Amino acid sequence: MKTNTESESRKLLGRLRDALAEDSPGQQRLDKIVHLIASSMATHVCSIYLFRDADTLELCATEGLNPEAVHKTLMRLSEGLVGRVARTRKVVNTADAPTTRGFRYMPETGEEVFPAFCGVPIQRLGETLGVLVVQAKEARRYSDDEVYALEVVAMVLAEMTELGVLTGGDDYSSARHQQPVLMRGGVAQEGVSEGHVHLHEPRVVVTNPIADDPQAELDRLGAALDTLRVSVDQLLADARSVDRDQVEVLETYRMFANSRGWRRRMEEDIDRGLSAEAAVEKEQSAARTRMGQVADAYLRERLHDLDDVSNRLLRILTGQSSTASEMPKDAILVARNVGPGELLEYGRKLKGIVLEEGSVGSHAAIVARAWAIPLIINVKGITTEALSGDHIMVDGEQGIVHLRPDDSVSTAFRDKIAMQNEAQSRYATIRDLPATAKCGSTVSLHMNAGLMADLPSLPTSGAEGVGLFRTELQFLVRNQMPRRAELVALYKRVIDAAGEKPVVFRTLDIGSDKVLPYMKPQDEPNPALGWRAIRVGLDKPGVLRMQLQALIRASEGRPLHVMFPFVAQFEEYRSGCNELDKVIERERKLGHVLPSRIKVGAMLETPSLAFAPRKFFEEVEFLSIGGNDLKQFFFAADRENELVRKRYDTLNVSFLSFIEQIVLRCQSTETPLSFCGEDAGRPIEAACLAAMGMRSLSMRPASIGPVKHLLRRINLDELKEVIDNARADGLQSVRQPVMDFLRNKD
Numbered sequence: 001m002k003t004n005t006e007s008e009s010r011k012l013l014g015r016l017r018d019a020l021a022e023d024s025p026g027q028q029r030l031d032k033i034v035h036l037i038a039s040s041m042a043t044h045v046c047s048i049y050l051f052r053d054a055d056t057l058e059l060c061a062t063e064g065l066n067p068e069a070v071h072k073t074l075m076r077l078s079e080g081l082v083g084r085v086a087r088t089r090k091v092v093n094t095a096d097a098p099t100t101r102g103f104r105y106m107p108e109t110g111e112e113v114f115p116a117f118c119g120v121p122i123q124r125l126g127e128t129l130g131v132l133v134v135q136a137k138e139a140r141r142y143s144d145d146e147v148y149a150l151e152v153v154a155m156v157l158a159e160m161t162e163l164g165v166l167t168g169g170d171d172y173s174s175a176r177h178q179q180p181v182l183m184r185g186g187v188a189q190e191g192v193s194e195g196h197v198h199l200h201e202p203r204v205v206v207t208n209p210i211a212d213d214p215q216a217e218l219d220r221l222g223a224a225l226d227t228l229r230v231s232v233d234q235l236l237a238d239a240r241s242v243d244r245d246q247v248e249v250l251e252t253y254r255m256f257a258n259s260r261g262w263r264r265r266m267e268e269d270i271d272r273g274l275s276a277e278a279a280v281e282k283e284q285s286a287a288r289t290r291m292g293q294v295a296d297a298y299l300r301e302r303l304h305d306l307d308d309v310s311n312r313l314l315r316i317l318t319g320q321s322s323t324a325s326e327m328p329k330d331a332i333l334v335a336r337n338v339g340p341g342e343l344l345e346y347g348r349k350l351k352g353i354v355l356e357e358g359s360v361g362s363h364a365a366i367v368a369r370a371w372a373i374p375l376i377i378n379v380k381g382i383t384t385e386a387l388s389g390d391h392i393m394v395d396g397e398q399g400i401v402h403l404r405p406d407d408s409v410s411t412a413f414r415d416k417i418a419m420q421n422e423a424q425s426r427y428a429t430i431r432d433l434p435a436t437a438k439c440g441s442t443v444s445l446h447m448n449a450g451l452m453a454d455l456p457s458l459p460t461s462g463a464e465g466v467g468l469f470r471t472e473l474q475f476l477v478r479n480q481m482p483r484r485a486e487l488v489a490l491y492k493r494v495i496d497a498a499g500e501k502p503v504v505f506r507t508l509d510i511g512s513d514k515v516l517p518y519m520k521p522q523d524e525p526n527p528a529l530g531w532r533a534i535r536v537g538l539d540k541p542g543v544l545r546m547q548l549q550a551l552i553r554a555s556e557g558r559p560l561h562v563m564f565p566f567v568a569q570f571e572e573y574r575s576g577c578n579e580l581d582k583v584i585e586r587e588r589k590l591g592h593v594l595p596s597r598i599k600v601g602a603m604l605e606t607p608s609l610a611f612a613p614r615k616f617f618e619e620v621e622f623l624s625i626g627g628n629d630l631k632q633f634f635f636a637a638d639r640e641n642e643l644v645r646k647r648y649d650t651l652n653v654s655f656l657s658f659i660e661q662i663v664l665r666c667q668s669t670e671t672p673l674s675f676c677g678e679d680a681g682r683p684i685e686a687a688c689l690a691a692m693g694m695r696s697l698s699m700r701p702a703s704i705g706p707v708k709h710l711l712r713r714i715n716l717d718e719l720k721e722v723i724d725n726a727r728a729d730g731l732q733s734v735r736q737p738v739m740d741f742l743r744n745k746d
């Protein structure tokens with residue numbers, strides 16, 4: 001049996017829908033809504049406050065307060081009870097407003113005569129859009145049922161605001177998703193670009209928040225939940241044999257799909273007059289709000305799962321697919337996070353990427369770097385603020401995103417792009433010249449690669465060769481282990497494309513953050529310090545052998561460079577060489593042509609290898625410093641963890657001194673040495689590495705021009721002196737004196 005309050009609330013929603021359906025300007029609709037709410041709740045005042053900008057709420061409609069105050073009364077987020085509701089996203093319900101924490105007296109509204117106050121946030125999927133307030137002259141608290149009814153109404157208002165129903169057609173200026181917004185994040189890949197938003201997961205639009213027939217809505221919800229359960233069970237059955245992590249997540253999904261509490265709350269919302277999809281969204285909103293408030297990581301993860309399940313349920317109810325919108329020509333991808341495989345599916349059409357989460361050391365970042373498109377990470381709120389098709393400008397130099405920029409921002413931004421293009425033309429003029437510094441020392445510059453899409457950059461970037469070919473990228477983007485014949489064809493294309501230029505193939509570097517979707521994941525407490533790279537290759541040599549065979553066959557009698565990743569001790573290098581010797585022997589017996597010359601090197605990515613016996617340095621044919629890993633172990637700071645990663649500058653004197661020691665050791669045994677971490681592609685860092693004696697750097701193709709340009713303008717001996725002086729002065733980082741020195745060169 002339905003309670004009185006439920007039918008009252010349904011009646012109110014029904015009247016609200018009629019008001020919204022009328023073809024009247026936004027302001028009239030707002031006025032009508034506050035009037036309806038005040039009269040049906042028998043309360044003296046009802047007001048709607050909406051955000052004018054990120055920090056200010058504007059009184060947009062009122063029944064009961066001074067009408068003159070509409071669009072004039074502004075409240076900062078830090079002020080008043082209204083500000084408190086918006087800030088905390090929690091209901092404030094009091095019988096004695098003036099003595100309640102946060103109260104601010106607003107004479108222009110005549111508010112002092114209303115002791116009863118109840119404010120509920122108007123929010124959609126965790127994004128607060130405004131505050132709905134009721135007030136009364138008698139000192140009373142609104143009942144739980146009344147508060148609940150207000151929350152349901154606020155939910156409908158949020159949906160209407162989202163659709164522009166309340167804001168279109170008049171002078172109301174703070175329409176959501178229409179105003180220019182500047183957002184900040186962290187730089188994961190430099191560059192600037194302009195385009196239109198393509199949402200990785202387009203938001204579901206609910207066009208019918210209010211429903212007439214609760215029974216029909218309950219039936220729809222029940223049927224959608226059944227479909228959800230079947231689809232989750234199917235996913236679980238598929239995932240069981242492959243991926244334990246995914247199974248865990250799906251088990252949680254199933255728990256939610258079967259949750260009585262979740263279903264009951266949604267059914268109550270429907271009983272109050274919401275449609276099935278609006279009920280799902282109301283609960284999703286509440287979960288998102290909690291997500292932002294709980295400190296416990298496990299609980300937050302579960303709320304994330306509930307969010308995903310709600311999205312699935314919404315898509316079932318609305319029939320909107322997750323890839324509904326077509327990709328614009330100049331697409332800038334906006335996502336919560338994205339994996340390297342998903343990114344590669346978009347292909348090279350993307351002009352930039354903006355992520356709400358993400359990390360600098362991730363593989364998605366490496367792919368973006370290879371494509372030379374700007375990537376900004378940790379941009380809080382971008383997925384709720386941006387709509388597919390929005391005009392967007394991404395400044396990957398400063399980590400700034402301009403969403404729906406106004407004309408002055410657009411003009412300044414385009415000037416910046418033009419300047420970048422000019423710089424590119426400057427770099428093109430020195431493309432075929434060596435990176436010879438003023439002191440006469442020459443640094444050879446190579447490029448990092450790993451995708452077929454990288455190959456065209458080899459002739460155009462001015463790279464002398466490929467200093468690091470990350471073979472695991474080809475393994476990461478597939479759904480199953482590539483076969484040997486496929487690898488032979490692939491490596492042959494790489495070697496053919498390189499022509500006379502050398503390509504250093506790094507054998508499979510998996511583990512840590514690079515988890516192959518088709519390999520059983522290890523349950524390791526510290527994957528970065530775990531079973532990865534050469535450790536996997538030596539313990540389970542099947543894949544390593546197949547890869548080495550494929551490389552030998554692809555070389556077709558030409559020279560071959562093989563590099564083992566993550567070698568921490570001499571023995572591992574030797575064991576790797578033994579594996580290679582066995583493979584060579586086998587290939588010889590099978591009658592395959594052998595490479596004319598095989599050079600075998602190792603990556604120096606752990607401090608231990610820098611202190612290996614002299615014999616190692618004599619035996620190894622070349623070394624390449626993997627600065628990304630080396631730095632994380634040197635400073636004990638996870639390269640994927642933005643909190644700690646940023647604390648330690650590459651130009652820290654300890655790190656530079658360590659690099660210098662490695663250079664000296666290699667010089668004493670004449671071991672060729674290179675540096676292939678991301679720092680090699682940052683001009684200032686590259687110049688300092690060169691000043692410490694590095695004579696070979698390998699970087700993303702787009703960095704070769706800027707690095708060469710800087711190296712040709714400076715004297716490395718002078719720069720070394722600046723670094724030495726900074727060290728003598730006891731500085732922690734040489735960045736500032738180096739910047740001063742470089743500035744004076746202009």
Ligand code: PEP
Nearest residue numbers: 626627628629676677678
């Ligand atoms: C490195 O660690 O510096 C490196 C080049 O390897 P990756 O980034 O692929 O781990």
Ligand code: MG
Nearest residue numbers: 605626628629
């Ligand atoms: Mg590495």
